[in-house]
Amino acid sequence: MLKQKSNNQTSAASKPLIPDLEESLAHIRSTMGDSSDLVIRPMVIHKTSAAVLFMDGLVDMNAVQDFILDALMHEMSSKRVSSHQLYLTIKESSLPIGEMEEIETYKELFDKLLSGETIVLIEKQKKALSASTKGWRDRGVQETTSESVIRGPKEAFTETLRTNTALLRRKIKDPALRVEPKKIGRKTHTDVAVVYLEGTAETEVIEDVMRRLDQIDIDGVLEGGYIEEFMQDAQYSPFPTVYNSEKPDAIAGGILEGRIAIITDGTPNVLLVPALFVNFMQSSEDYYQRSDISTFIRILRLFCFFVALFMPSLYIAFTTFHQEMLPAPLLISLAAQREGVPFPALVEALMMELTFEVLREAGIRLPKPVGSAVSIVGALVLGQSAVQAGLVSPAMVIVVALTAISSFVFPAYNMAISVRILRFPMMMLAASFGLYGIILGMIAMVLHLCSLKSFNKPYMSPFAPFIPKDQKDVLVRFPHWGLLSRPSSLTKKDQKRVDSTSKER
């Protein structure tokens, strides 16, 4: 109901095609406002007027030239036939194009035309033909820039939906791999594909994803982030409940675990749901390196999570409230460093943390050649000079540096963001109540985390609820021959992964 009311324009456009060619073309032109990239090529085939329409730049010009214009203008048999006969001939035998559809309304026509298909209109016909000639300049499959790995595939998704589904198909050559199309965005008509393994992903989750996608009514979707914010469970939580990656292997791995990928046309970042807390602590490389080092790295990441979150607040708490908890030599050394620093520890810490955030943001935004200048300014001016000028204590610089490095450890950027944000309230709590405040903050955080759900899966599983069977691939990564079943916190279907005899020799 709502949808139709707001979609006045669309419903106007969804009227059936006008049989009269001239009138029809006039309607198309006026709807498109005489756009300069709309190409209309009128022609006469055996005395019947026809027209070929396409958008310049969105089509593969060679395909249009060789397989449509050539075929229609040169290779049609010269026998005169009726308009309807002509239409059937073209539809059935004349266009050597793989993907072809009949269209009956202007809505369909514009959808196809604007996504790069070529339309063939024939006088006196209520239907038109649309041939898939999509082909525009894209980046091609390149190396990933945001999630680099030492070992493992380095390719990344691109901005083109079709390329991305192909990348997934190449990883999972199973007929059960479903790619379900959706269109979201009243103006952008963005193609979205929901990819999952039929029989592995849980039906309820698939239905839930579809329902949430169908609910979205927005004028435009330019990136997966638009969709993520509409479909995530915890709207006001600092923690992400939708995973995203630009690495096909990471997404394929997720699909194999019974999760559902959502590819949005126009962005290389593919969403993956349900997403649990532990998923953000894991990298696809964990599965390519040996299991012992992967286990070590996973535990290290968890440690870094706590360092990144609590280090500055612990520094504040220890130096302003709990000096008795520091060993004497450390206390003396810290006291000597604090000597002459004009700010209280909280202000000192906030100042340095904010400076670091500013530096980080500046480093990302600036063009690469200038970016290095920022790091020099940051390292030299702020690290060295601020200490020498006596504005901050050297220990604070170490704390900030450690925090920063630790927050770079997470494979998932969006989890690092939550940690960055939560750090500040933690610092406030530490400055107001000391360790007591930190513990209060931590309890609140744990309660919140345990209350979260991602597509009806408990966010903290397999820790809370504790699932012993799933521990094989959380903190510890068992060797692949030991990963016998799929994580049951993600899917209960099709549990078997590895046959237990496959290690025998």
Add this chain to the structure above:
Amino acid sequence: MIVMKRGIFFKVSAAALCLLLLTGCWNSKDLDKLGIVVAMGIDKTDDDQYLLVTQVINPSEIATEAPTTRPPVSTYSTTGETIFEAFRKLASESSRDMYLAQLRLLVIGEDLAEEGMMSSLDLFYRDHQFRTAFYVAVARDTDVNTLLSILTPYEKIPANKLMSAIEAVEQSHGSSKGVRIDELISQIRNKGQNPVITGLLKEGPSDTGNNITNIENIDAPSNLTIDHLGVLKDDRLVGWLDDEASRGYNYILGNVKSSVVTHPCTDGTASIEILRTQSNMDAVFKGGEPSIAIELDVEGNVGELDCPIDLGEADSLKDLNKETEKEIKRLMETSIQISQDDYGIDIFGFGSVIHRKNPKYWKTVEDDWDTHFKELDVDIQVKAELRRKGNSTQPIKKEG
């Protein structure tokens, strides 16, 4: 719906604002506002007031790459009706809040110790800032103020020097023992054992120690040393044990972790390095009268040999074992003898052993245990076993 949400939003932000504005941070203290107290000294003045000496560190002088001529520690001394009053008077002398959790050492003046120290220890046990892990010692033959004003070479913080010296003496010689405040107080309260206490000595002339020139010399003229154990009757200092008696005391209680025993052997001396001791104390009742049996197992190495023994021979180690046993037994007996005859005070906790063994009997002697202690029979069994002879089996002398 929206109105309700806005209400929640306002409430939350108001609460958050309060959190920022109204926090008292009531016990928040920045590090640079604190004076870290490492040692305290208490004594009585002539007009019967408490004297409190506080040694505060000067952090920037300790952890620095470019030390100036300012001393690494400063002392403040104040007097007051009570120690707490004297402590609060510090505010008029020092610019900083005194921070007590890192206290290393409490030095008690000899006068106060002889008079009874229990009442003055109350603050140190009651106040929440103190940890109960600092050492208590008595300044022997010096006043507290002078003792705490001595700058020590090598170790910048005198209190740290004293503390590590107490621990070193306890662990590698056994001629003294560190006594922590909780231990001291529980022993004062215990009827079956009287406490001992560490003594601190000042060496050198009295007027040079508190000057930075003291530590500009290679061999600092004034220095602090750890003395033997003082004997306390309840909470009053009554006298001192000598070196041998102190060591004997530590052997009896099994405190010795490592030490050296020197005894004569044919034409010279032998030094045995003690590596491990295990002491076992038990009460034995014979005909209603108690006696104490002490068993001590000692493990050691041959440390230094100055007599013509061939360690290659099978019996030579046995002889050394016997000599060691004899020497250790002598130390222990000396210690018991001094405490029985000279002081008449049970510092070994024999009373507690009897209490545990036979509580009924203990009830009858509890009140005048010290008189019973003087008559107590103590049987000492020492069993020494030397493990290693070192790198040579013969003394160097024999070669030439």
